[in-house]
Amino acid sequence: MEKTKVGIVGMGTVGRGVARLLLNFGDRTARHAGRILWLERAVVRDLSKPRPDVDLPDNVLSADLDEILEDQGIVAVAQLIGGLEPARTIMLRLLESGKNVVTANKALLAEHGPELFDRARELGRSIAFEAAVAGGIPIVTNISQCLSANQINSIAGILNGTSNFILSEMEESGASYSDAVAKAQELGYAEADPSMDVDGSDAAQKLAILAHLAFGVRVPWREIPLRGISSVNPADLRYAEKLGYRIRLLAVAQAVTDGVELHVSPTLVPIGTPLAEVRGAYNAVRVHGDAVGSVFYHGLGAGQMPTASAVVADLIDTVVGRLPITFRTLKLWSDDYAVVSPKDPGMIPGRFYMRFDVDDRPGVLAQITAILGRYQISIAAVIQHPEETTEKELSATALTASETEDVGNGHKLIVPLVIMTHETTEKSTRDAVSEIARLDCVHGECTRMRVGN
């Protein structure tokens, strides 16, 4: 059987997973590629590092990138190093030496997509990136190939497994946000510094890539409005459940009049719908197309082998020639695609969940509903649970020291008030909540979250 030589640059977790699939399971790649994908060379920075989970043949490992660049027989290279540099320079050098590249580096695409894709087109090479978004879910191929007959109306995704793990953990065990983060770190689902994961940046970078594929526009990811999960309180998860919802960090892009609206934010999703049932480190994407209707995808968003699965599928697609066709046809990140800013989400209709910490006395609800009324916000549900108000719960919200003391002395009881609205706009609720926050009977931070469907 014909052999096609491939290379790997970067033998971190994913790189070693790719090497294992190529070395140990050549039969399956052969069946799908009609040839053997032969791992000729794997280039690393540090040859001496132990790599116990992969058994490399002699001479495969090298610390010299030129051994790939100068080998004309190597036609495709999985470039599996993180960060922006030297990843960008190495990708340019690979393209310039005639290699087709496969990458899992979404940050690199989010920052340097136009430069890298333009250079690849000039050189007649391709870049594949299935592994860059939602790891084990083949969402890139699905949107850009399988659903190509559709006008995509919307995408809603759980694109960050770390955040979803933390929210699930809080939901299932009642853990606080910080305890759930600690557990995620302990289990390897979160980095020592998980800020890109929990603040929504990682999801926003992936959403920008999906929006590019789905809507044919280029959206600078930093302009996507985002809110992370650090403000989600275990109490909110419980109140949401009472109302029939779970809270998930959703990344949403939807076609609206004259543009695309995008945001990343903790969102209440109805229990019993597929997105609400996504637990742990899983990812999920719901795509709505005008012909196909709603298609839902669920799978592992990260991890060694799920990501390696996507990389090897891209290597196969590259060497058999499918990927180069897609690459040429779609002209991704080219000037064919307008650079657009996300539309102001303020006027997009939607329902909202709000939680206020209020004095437990008559007249408070009337004051708050009067303000909501002035903003034309009508109320679908109210929950007041003084019986559930414990000191622990109060301390989890943002009360000042003096208020907590009052509670301790029993002079003044502060209770949570939860309100679910009917359809309104983001702007109305934002304005109403900032007015409500100034009431004397309202204490600390107000919580406000979108309600999805």
Added chain:
Amino acid sequence: MEKTKVGIVGMGTVGRGVARLLLNFGDRTARHAGRILWLERAVVRDLSKPRPDVDLPDNVLSADLDEILEDQGIVAVAQLIGGLEPARTIMLRLLESGKNVVTANKALLAEHGPELFDRARELGRSIAFEAAVAGGIPIVTNISQCLSANQINSIAGILNGTSNFILSEMEESGASYSDAVAKAQELGYAEADPSMDVDGSDAAQKLAILAHLAFGVRVPWREIPLRGISSVNPADLRYAEKLGYRIRLLAVAQAVTDGVELHVSPTLVPIGTPLAEVRGAYNAVRVHGDAVGSVFYHGLGAGQMPTASAVVADLIDTVVGRLPITFRTLKLWSDDYAVVSPKDPGMIPGRFYMRFDVDDRPGVLAQITAILGRYQISIAAVIQHPEETTEKELSATALTASETEDVGNGHKLIVPLVIMTHETTEKSTRDAVSEIARLDCVHGECTRMRVGN
């Protein structure tokens, strides 16, 4: 922009949907194909039939197949006629006249796949069939391309929307099987004769296709053990729910030692897992690969535009050249794939749900559990609900007239007894149930269903 001429044979519901996508939305096909897919000719049997949902330009419609066969400019044809003949002959003629073919006809593939694919290979043409399985879910491309780096361990699918609609309807409204079938017919989800849908045949044909793609074997679909949904009783849906499950018609294929085990049968699926939450006419497929883990797909399984979406994606893949590569590489339905019979599911481990109609007197449970014990079947849960036993419910099960009369007279009360087993084998439960059915205290048919995960 370059134009590539395509044709349609058969302007039924799906054909008209494909025509609409090609005629009204050329911009999107152009973006994904890098050229315009130009609907040159649509061939029908009866020119005079009204087709109000599509506005065809002059000269597109024709009753003469030769107008497609003899037009060398038409490179790809969507053949959208059902049944085996003349579909088979027309497909051969299309291939012989140099056309690449796209089809939605799973029965044709299930019966004549080897002949048609061999002929296409001889002629250097391709056959695409994304629309043949699970309509709007691009499961064919996903298994054969996106997950190509995996050894697939198992596939579990809800592949028949009609059955799922009927089960959902029974579950949600408490309707009887026959009332739910009538409603499905009224809403257009079921044919006048829905037997292929409800007896599992349709799902078995689709499962055989998916198993071919996933496991690289050819399985004669008629050899797949199947059980339909007509024996599912509203009471079973309620008991399943009490135990934490829903009942779904699952089509399952799994790699086992020395082969593949396949079956189609009503199965208890745990509430809160994605398969249990599939409602109405939706389809879903869960694929487990050794690298990627579990990937779950959910979408509309049929209908004009979801199916048309799959057909047009295949047309695009065909004209840009991706599909022909896949077709050549995979050599589907060729002698490269061994013809195998499904393994006897008797020895596959699993849990089972059983329902017996028994006399309401002491000692009955002891008699039944003694038999289960002899077959090494241990019991996870038992439900006895004499309080729920109404005459209506009893009449829904298979009591004889004399037994029903007894109940009416109050002489003898017959109550349902539900047992959920721990892990055992299909054969043990089959043998045990046939022994239990012979007890004097057990009446009518015994129900036995698999429990999934």
